[in-house]
Amino acid sequence: MAQVNRATPEQVESALARRVVDLEGFLALISPAAAPFLEPLARQAQCLTRERFGRVVQLYAPLYVSNDCVNACVYCGFNRHNPIRRTTLSLDEAEAEARVLWEQGFRNLLIVSSENPAAVPVSYFEALARRLGSRFPSLSVEIYPLDEDGYRRLARAGVDGVTVFQETYDPNRYRQVHPAGRKADYSWRLATPERAARAGMRRVGLGALLGLGPWRLEAVGLALHALWLERRFWQTQVTISFPRLRPAPGGYTPPHPVSDRELVQLMCALRLLLPNVGLVLSTRESPELRDGLSQICVTHTSAGSRTEPGGYTRPGQADVQFRVEDRRSPGEVAARLLELGVEPVWKDWDAALHDTGP
Ligand code: SF4
Secondary structure, eight states: OHHHHHOOHHHHHHHHTSSSOOHHHHHHHTSGGGGGGHHHHHHHHHHHHHHHHOSEEEEEEEEEEEOOOSOOOTTOTTOTTSOOOOOBOOHHHHHHHHHHHHHHTOOEEEEEEOSOTTTSOHHHHHHHHHHHTTTOSEEEEEOSOOOHHHHHHHHHHTOOEEEOOOBOSOHHHHHHHOOSSGGGOHHHHHTHHHHHHHTTOSEEEEEBOBTSSOHHHHHHHHHHHHHHHHHHOTTSEEEEEOOBOOOOTTOOOOSSOOOHHHHHHHHHHHHHHOTTSEEEEOTTSOHHHHHHHHTTTOOEEEOSOOOSTTTTTSTTSSOOSSOOSOOOOHHHHHHHHHHTTOEEESOOOOHHHHOOOO
16 A cells, blocks of 8 residues: 555656556556546546447346345444344245336346345245346346355356455455354455356456445455456456445444545546456446446446335335435436437347357
């Protein structure tokens, strides 16, 4: 971190003079010295994003299936100690939720669950993926970390992406905020994207929960993790999400809040380091910020999200993980993107494109 804090305006200018930066340039771009250079940084990030991805943003929706959790992450509304209304959807109920999303236009679903393998075992996700596969060409999961065999089972059932946030890359901080349960194991979680990629997942998603630790420290962890995965698993698309901590049941106050300008600096700097990585921004953020960043560097975004199980068919029956900031409907988000000259893409993948066998 000393190198980041010592960076000079000259080093920032030198990094900006390159189209794509190495790790040293990245450290300059996330430094305090780079804060006044946000406009040229954003321009360069926009250029690279358009060159590599075009003027498109892919839309997805989260489908929460359970908020019943055995863990006690101090920042999370689903923490087992919070007295909230808990639900695990039956397969029929989850399918009904998916039907609503399909009717809204989504073809790319992210199945999300809290961590309780007894309530939602791997066989639950296999069965759900098999039910949804004919309607949704792209299914990802954001669930508790599995071993490689678990991910192979999901891949065979039709899941093609895994998202798992490290939450914080600082092992000491990690221990403080994950005091109990399987999630307390930092190394097991850190190696999860690697296990998913080995099992053949087409996409792996990383992220740090912004607000838990100093954002520049998290940025370095994220960058090193993504670089390593890209080099080791060149067939797998890496994406990075930028979840900022939001108000949630339990009332956790983030010790290191990240401002809008800092979030933009982080995302744009990562674009210059990792030009082919997908950058994901969810409905945790305001419509204005999401609209702005969709024109600069975002490649994937959610819309119309509910963060409680059953929220699309029976809103308000269970408690949410966190409150969303962008409450626009999927149609409104898509229409706004078009107004801004960005094409919203509902379907970006078809397994038939991948299946080259006889
Ligand atoms: S972050 Fe995940 S594992 Fe931790 S309490 Fe929340 S739902 Fe459970």
